[in-house]
């Protein structure tokens with residue numbers, strides 16, 4: 001890395017930099033879509049801050065560079081790092097374990113060694129760009145060891161960590177062979193943020209049981225090497241979206257015209273059901289298909305009236321569990337369509353693609369019923385995006401109670417996706433919901449999402465980090 005880089009007062013650290021390689025874009029980089037970038041970019045721009053992360057291509061060694069008023073600090077990952085740290089430990093150990101073992105987690109010591117090695121690399125990169133007393137905000141499960149590593153390197157820093165996925169109950173967490181090291185790693189932060197109150201509670205319980213530290217009302221007393229005690233705060237900060245932006249795009253005439261066109265191209269069914277997820281076993285796509293398939297088989301729904309559009313965006317395609325899931329989903333979709341399609345109507349329009357945001361919002365506008373049936377999800381931003389896009393106040397949201405969003409979106413139709421019969425009844429209730437009832441519920445949902453957007457989320461978190469600084 002070059003030593004000409006500027007030092008920063010605010011540093012974000014995440015596995016991925018907020019940019020993607022692009023041949024067409026000026027300078028070769030394009031801003032990646034997503035709420036995190038939208039929320040943090042203004043903070044970094046006004047403070048001249050830096051973002052530390054992997055540029056997304058193995059073996060690519062790059063010097064820090066400026067992008068949109070932020071300084072980007074690339075961390076290099078080799079092919080081995082991608083396989084062992086990213087696809088292995090992050091996505092085949094921590095991801096399934098933290099999502100309640102929906103898929104069995106694999107525990108491999110070589111994966112753990114790579115995780116430690118790569119976390120060290122991220123910590124050193126952050127330490128090297130942080131000005132004296134700077135604020136460093138670390139993101140997500142790929143980097144759970146960074147807070148402690150960073151504190152050891154730079155005790156002057158104020159360190160925050162936000163966990164985007166669930167933190168599991170102690171009985172599951174305790175499977176992890178490196179359970180103490182991970183807790184120690186996280187406790188290096190001054191503020192440890194979670195999506196739900198329950199996640200923060202699970203974390204505090206694991207700390208009590210494994211490390212014996214005192215944890216009162218989310219204030220964890222962490223003994224330091226010098227015999228003193230430091231307080232680490234574990235608390236819920238439910239993440240959100242840039243609601244105003246979704247509202248604005250949904251109002252665009254071209255997007256509304258596209259929504260009409262989408263319905264037409266589906267043969268103008270009376271009801272369009274919609275699901276959009278990364279193709280991931282946590283999202284409950286198979287449960288959704290089972291319920292829908294049974295409703296068709298029992299003639300409670302008819303393809304002449306109803307179509308399900310399922311976007312499953314490609315994800316983690318080199319991890320075996322994901323390849324298997326894709327096969328299962330595609331077999332099931334093929335069966336349901338084969339059984340129920342007519343020449344003019346299809347039961348499921350299945351799309352294994354990623355779409356531009358405008359197209360996603362047109363799909364939200366075209367959908368009468370949004371199906372979010374995750375078996376476990378930290379938050380689920382799709383649910384909030386659907387609500388923010390419904391400028392017409394219409395539409396019904398079926399929402400799994402196992403998502404973080406369920407804590408906030410009280411007027412959704414709540415479901416336990418494991419209960420297929422209950423899921424079927426919820427789908428029918430959504431299909432049959434009167435326009436007046438849709439409007440009544442959607443008004444309250446929209447108010448919630450509008451008043452708790454992603455800017456408010458980052459402001460709350462950073463204010464708590466500022467309070468840590470003042471206390472010092």
Ligand code: GDG
Nearest residue numbers: 164239278313353354355356357360377378379380381382
């Ligand atoms: C993790 C946690 C937590 C999806 N397909 C396309 C597309 N998307 C966008 C959605 C949404 C995002 O991706 C997915 O966010 P989710 O929250 O639903 O789920 P994860 O990806 O699993 O995210 C989750 C989140 O982190 C934030 O903390 O909520 O619980 O698992 O924004 O719109 N966007 C576009 N084309 C697609 O095809 N443009």
